[in-house]
């Protein structure tokens with residue numbers, strides 16, 4: 546039988562504790578080295594900040610709404626203030642996930658994303674999927690959990706230790722849902738669409754996933770990515786970044802920008818589905834995470850997707866003779882299948898649905 550062990554690399558946390566140099570499978574080809582694509586660190590352009598309370602207020606919403614439109618047209622992302630999530634909830638959830646990643650391997654393996662220790666599944670604790678032998682691997686482990694629909698949660702993958710974890714994630718998920726709906730209404734308004742246009746694309750089968758990313762310290766941040774460049778697939782991602790350790794970078798007009806740490810703010814980015822629905826007015830930003838030689842980093846991405854059977858297409862109200870559809874119609878599940886294949890190769894599936 547063919548040797549398939551390359552599909553299941555060692556957990557990066559275990560690897561990091563053992564090696565002085567990243568193994569060759571993690572080293573990016575020279576043209577992609579993280580430092581060869583210089584970030585404009587000299588003159589950082591500020592990441593847009595949106596005040597969520599103003600975005601929904603009776604007065605001030607128009608001003609904040611135009612800021613939102615500009616942010617999503619030019620960056621595809623923004624930081625959020627006044628989101629009304631308790632800072633203690635954010636801190637406690639990140640601490641609980643850090644505690645989980647520091648548990649003994651056997652304990653974490655109870656939540657494993659491998660069936661029979663062999664076959665990869667989307668949910669659980671472990672590596673990202675490896676689709677081919679020559680795929681360059683990323684320097685992270687992750688815990689990936691379906692949080693919505695609530696009755697489709699697979700609690701076998703949810704850590705029991707620390708014992709606060711499940712309740713904290715549940716509470717945080719409810720908060721994200723509230724924020725997501727507010728932002729999606731403001732986005733629809735900013736496009737000149739009916740306020741409920743984007744929200745109404747979500748059925749009660751629409752999935753949301755929480756992805757906890759754990760980046761151990763890496764001996765060669767100049768050669769290796771924490772997460773290789775990609776855009777997110779869904780409609781909207783709510784990212785809770787490490788308070789103390791930066792690493793996220795976003796590509797804008799061909800230049801990589803550092804997203805500085807910003808304690809207790811959330812980072813919102815649109816995903817490919819929102820780019821398609823807006824007919825390309827909003828940009829699903831390409832982003833990546835770099836590693837750190839001295840410090841570990843934790844982040845939590847909450848991905849809001851659509852029912853697998855849902856057809857995604859540009860909003861008809863945005864189309865006219867001079868502005869025809871720029872993306873073909875595609876079912877969410879077909880998009881995701883293409884997306885994962887491209888993600889593993891480091892390419893973008895959205896390019897293949899462009900007309």
Ligand SMILES: O=C(O)CCC(=O)C(=O)O
Nearest residue numbers: 756758772793834844846
């Ligand atoms: O760790 C980060 O800041 C970004 C993670 C990310 O891009 C993702 O999980 O899709």
Ligand SMILES: [Fe+2]
Nearest residue numbers: 775776777832
């Ligand atoms: Fe991402």
